[in-house]
Amino acid sequence: MKYDFTTLVDRSELSSSKWESMKGKGRELPKGIVPFSVADMEFKTPSKITEGLKDYLTDSILGYANPSKAYYDAICNWMKKRHGYEVNRERIATTPGVVCAIHLAIECFSKADENVLIMAPSYPPFFHAVEDCQRKLLVNNLVLKDGHYEIDFEDFEAKAKDPKTTMFILCSPHNPTGRVWKKEELERIAQICLENHVFIVADEIHHDLIMPGYHHICFPTLSKEIEDNCMMCTSVSKTFNVAGMKVSNIIIPNEERFKKFWALARKWHVTSLGILSFEACRIGYAECEDWLEELLETLAENKRFVTEYIKENLPMLKTIECEGTYLMWIDFRALNMTDEQLEEFMESKAYWYTNQGYTFLESGSGFERLNIACPKWVLEEAMERLNKAIKSL
Numbered sequence: 188m189k190y191d192f193t194t195l196v197d198r199s200e201l202s203s204s205k206w207e208s209m210k211g212k213g214r215e216l217p218k219g220i221v222p223f224s225v226a227d228m229e230f231k232t233p234s235k236i237t238e239g240l241k242d243y244l245t246d247s248i249l250g251y252a253n254p255s256k257a258y259y260d261a262i263c264n265w266m267k268k269r270h271g272y273e274v275n276r277e278r279i280a281t282t283p284g285v286v287c288a289i290h291l292a293i294e295c296f297s298k299a300d301e302n303v304l305i306m307a308p309s310y311p312p313f314f315h316a317v318e319d320c321q322r323k324l325l326v327n328n329l330v331l332k333d334g335h336y337e338i339d340f341e342d343f344e345a346k347a348k349d350p351k352t353t354m355f356i357l358c359s360p361h362n363p364t365g366r367v368w369k370k371e372e373l374e375r376i377a378q379i380c381l382e383n384h385v386f387i388v389a390d391e392i393h394h395d396l397i398m399p400g401y402h403h404i405c406f407p408t409l410s411k412e413i414e415d416n417c418m419m420c421t422s423v424s425k426t427f428n429v430a431g432m433k434v435s436n437i438i439i440p441n442e443e444r445f446k447k448f449w450a451l452a453r454k455w456h457v458t459s460l461g462i463l464s465f466e467a468c469r470i471g472y473a474e475c476e477d478w479l480e481e482l483l484e485t486l487a488e489n490k491r492f493v494t495e496y497i498k499e500n501l502p503m504l505k506t507i508e509c510e511g512t513y514l515m516w517i518d519f520r521a522l523n524m525t526d527e528q529l530e531e532f533m534e535s536k537a538y539w540y541t542n543q544g545y546t547f548l549e550s551g552s553g554f555e556r557l558n559i560a561c562p563k564w565v566l567e568e569a570m571e572r573l574n575k576a577i578k579s580l
């Protein structure tokens with residue numbers, strides 16, 4: 188490998204959200220415990236980005252920033268080359284993060300007494316956003332069939348048909364289950380939403396992180412009609428480990444909707460980003476594709492390792508096939524613990540600081556979300572710890 192995916196950076200004093208939250212639990216931990224929660228990576232950000240930012244800072248002026256032509260070129264080239272999507276740069280709205288864009292979208296494209304539909308288990312900020320904006324939350328529970336999550340289309344359609352339902356937030360690839368939706372599934376979702384005048388917010392933040400054998404389809408590429416009825420949330424944050432830069436690119440193909448969204452973003456003053464954020468995003472897309480290729484190989488190997496380890500040593504647990512993202516969704520229900528017992532066991536016996544399944548709504552109860560974006564040896568140690576803890580039960 189040309190790049191370093193084996194060194195662990197000690198982030199315990201680097202204001203990392205996931206490390207701070209582990210420390211905040213106040214437990215005495217053995218040396219070397221690494222958290223596996225929040226979706227950023229324990230791999231160094233590509234040196235082309237960190238060195239590029241240093242170069243940029245030399246003789247620079249840290250004034251107010253606007254995205255440049257080179258910035259938009261980098262995004263559009265990336266989307267065309269990696270995803271076959273020709274993006275109209277006039278319809279890209281920059282926001283300080285995808286979650287911010289989802290809040291804006293709810294305010295913009297739905298009304299106070301209307302329903303917003305999501306799928307569960309769900310990335311928590313989706314339902315928090317719906318609740319914060321005081322819309323009614325409708326939940327379409329995914330169905331676990333033979334270890335594979337599938338969409339209950341009958342239920343989805345019934346909820347979309349409610350005249351009060353005006354928005355659906357799609358997570359593609361899906362966090363936390365790791366599903367990469369098939370074309371037929373996306374088309375069926377799109378069709379139901381079109382027929383029932385439901386606007387789709389497609390959160391595709393993990394779209395560059397696809398496991399071998401799977402193919403991600405950008406939602407707006409399905410058809411012109413569908414493109415007009417959706418917005419696509421993208422970001423370099425997951426792809427190149429720059430989540431702290433808070434830069435995301437929201438593609439809203441319909442002109443009227445784009446203008447409405449941008450007007451609200453201006454009203455709340457969330458259109459301007461930090462000057463380094465734009466540069467980090469530009470460098471990532473323009474110069475770091477080879478880093479991503481190596482990252483994908485590393486993640487595929489980490490997934491293989493965890494899957495095999497569990498199969499051979501802890502067969503009572505079940506891994507759900509991770510088709511995309513770097514998050515593995517693992518079924519611990521066979522341990523027969525309550526959510527509280529499982530959390531306590533994971534943190535105080537196995538020293539696993541993962542995301543607890545119940546925080547992804549009820550259907551996540553009994554599961555753990557493991558972030559595998561870390562050096563493989565860190566996972567090897569963690570699996571041994573978990574094995575020992577379970578054997579001691």
Ligand SMILES: Cc1ncc(COP(=O)(O)O)c(C=O)c1O
Nearest residue numbers: 226284285286287310362392435
């Ligand atoms: C599906 C999904 N959307 C959004 C985000 C966060 O986006 P941002 O940091 O750009 O607000 C995450 C982070 O884990 C995520 O998994």
